[in-house]
Amino acid sequence: MIAENTQTQMRKGILEYCVLLIISRGEIYASDIIAELKSARLLVVEGTLYPLLTRLKNNGLLSYNWVESTSGPPRKYYMLTADGKAILEQLDMTWQELSYAITTSKNK
Amino acid sequence: MKKTLHINIGNSITLIEEDAYEMLTVYLNEVKFHFAKSVDNFEIVTDIENRIAELFGEMLAVQQKKVISIEDVQEVIRQMGSVQDFELSDDEPAEMYSEGPQPTVKKLYRDTDHAMIAGVCVGLSHFLDIDARWVRLIAFATIFLGGSGILAYIVLWIMIPKAATKSEKLFMRGEEANLRGFANSYLQPFVKESRGFIAEAFHVLGTFIQGTGKVIFKIVSGFIIAMSAFGLVFLMVALVALLGVSDSDVVNQFPFSIVNDEYFTALTIGAFLAGAIPLLALLLFSVRVAFTDRGVNKTLSFVLLIIWLAGMGITIFHVAKISSEFKENAEFAQTAMIRPYQNFTLEIDKTRFFTKEDSVKYHIDTNNYKGKKILYSQYGGFDEQDNVRLSIEKSNDQTVSVYQNYSSQGSTFEDALKNAQNIHYRFVQQDSLLTFSPVLRLIHQAKWRHQEVRLTLKVPVGTTFYINRDINRYLNNYNIWDCHHDDRSDYVEMIMTADGLKCKHEREENKEQ
Structure with missing residues (x-):
């Protein structure tokens, strides 16, 4: 139970970081984010992504454009805002710190 | 053979089999409920619905078919994840769901779904757990206390938030914010679009005029009900009187003197039914339409029609018979x-x-x-x-x-x-x-x-x-x-x-x- 909880917490933080990383490479559609996360073996189900995207958007990290689609309704294409980029940089630093922490902890 | 339904999901029309539709409805309701506590519930659920619509579209194209089956819905749910999956990766620890049933707490909201003006009175009625009409009656009475009621109403309107999300609505009624409470109201619109106070005031003005129309409609209905009830009572008194006095002098007076003694009872009852049933139907219909949301019961209408036809039959038969005696x-x-x-x-x-x-x-x-x-x-x-x-x-x-x-x-x-x-x-x-x-x-x-x-x-x-x-x-x-x-x-x-x-x-x- 404790292990599960810790796993969930770790996944959550990293998922958010990865989503920002994927979006930082350019405008992207939610389904493509999902596909990438799946290939990265990070996301289990799609439903969890939407609340995350909405929350990031409401916190001012993301914005989106409506883009017409050839098949079906218009799609939301997400991109990073200036705030989002700043925060991603912070997260990058944090990740390096964490990575160092783990490598150090394991190898000593 | 299976029944199929047209649904509009994510702004695209999709054909779906009935059992698949039921499964999808249950799933979407769970999803809606899960996100009900979130301020952005509407947006999240819309995103999810759009994605489901897209997945359906892909499935139909790939499999080259026209109708979504229950297997397709199962596949979509597997891909989107169940509500339990969402809970595992929720942004905030899911205290509301994981820590046992929530005690039933009532909160004061304006109920704009059942509002006459802005839902203040009905909101208060939910909070105080009394019928809305009494609160409205008292509120109406306070208008005559130097108009203080109007001022109080506007102050309350601005102060009390309106119940916008599903769980707010549930809290307003004091219903438990769980799936059961949700199931009671899942067919209602998920969330109303929010407006500013001024826009809301104008919107309310429009609906209030409609509301006044409803009140007038109810008054007219009440009048019809009273008249038909009066007519019914009159007919019943007449029936009892005619059957009770059938061997006294009144039968020798015009127009009752036309009717042969042996037909008198049957014709009286027949004429009573022919006259009373439409009145009764009018009465029931007015009551149903004006004061309840239910439609007119089909079985009841059918039974009434049969009785009326029988009454008309008896009347016409005897009138024809009597007419033949004038030949x-x-x-x-x-x-x-x-x-x-x-x-x-x-x-x-x-x-x-x-x-x-x-x-x-x-x-x-x-x-x-x-x-x-x-x-x-x-x-x-x-x-x-x-x-x-x-x-x-x-x-x-x-x-x-x-x-x-x-x-x-x-x-x-x-x-x-x-x-x-x-x-x-x-x-x-x-x-x-x-x-x-x-x-x-x-x-x-x-x-x-x-x-x-x-x-x-x-x-x-x-x-x-x-x-x-x-x-x-x-x-x-x-x-x-x-x-x-x-x-x-x-x-x-x-x-x-x-x-x-x-x-x-x-x-x-x-x-x-």
């Missing part, structure tokens, strides 16, 4: 010789013929009325048919006679003749005074079959009449109002000439010229 006509005549006089006075007998039942009906103590006469009013009521007619003609010899013609209708000639024979009519001669009865009576319990008495008084030329003015309405071939007569006198003086009856004074004037 044939028969008449017979007799002539009575009268002692001749030079002058005749014609009177109408205005004393009323009283039966024993009448004296009970009018509370007449015969001892009290010794020597007094009860008079017919000059213009009688409903029961006075125009069935006695009098003509005055010139006789060819010196005799004076009254030719009496009795006629009646009946189902056959014999029947008609028998009905005519049941006419009892009399006139009396006292020296030169001839008194005619204004009505005929039917004897032997005979039914009214358009019985008529036509009297012809034949007198020789030169006979003078003093005709009571009341006779005029029974007189066939003359109108005594044509004579310039003395208004102070009840009698008009006329004389029989070779050219017929003439006014006496006109004749004298002619002579003078």
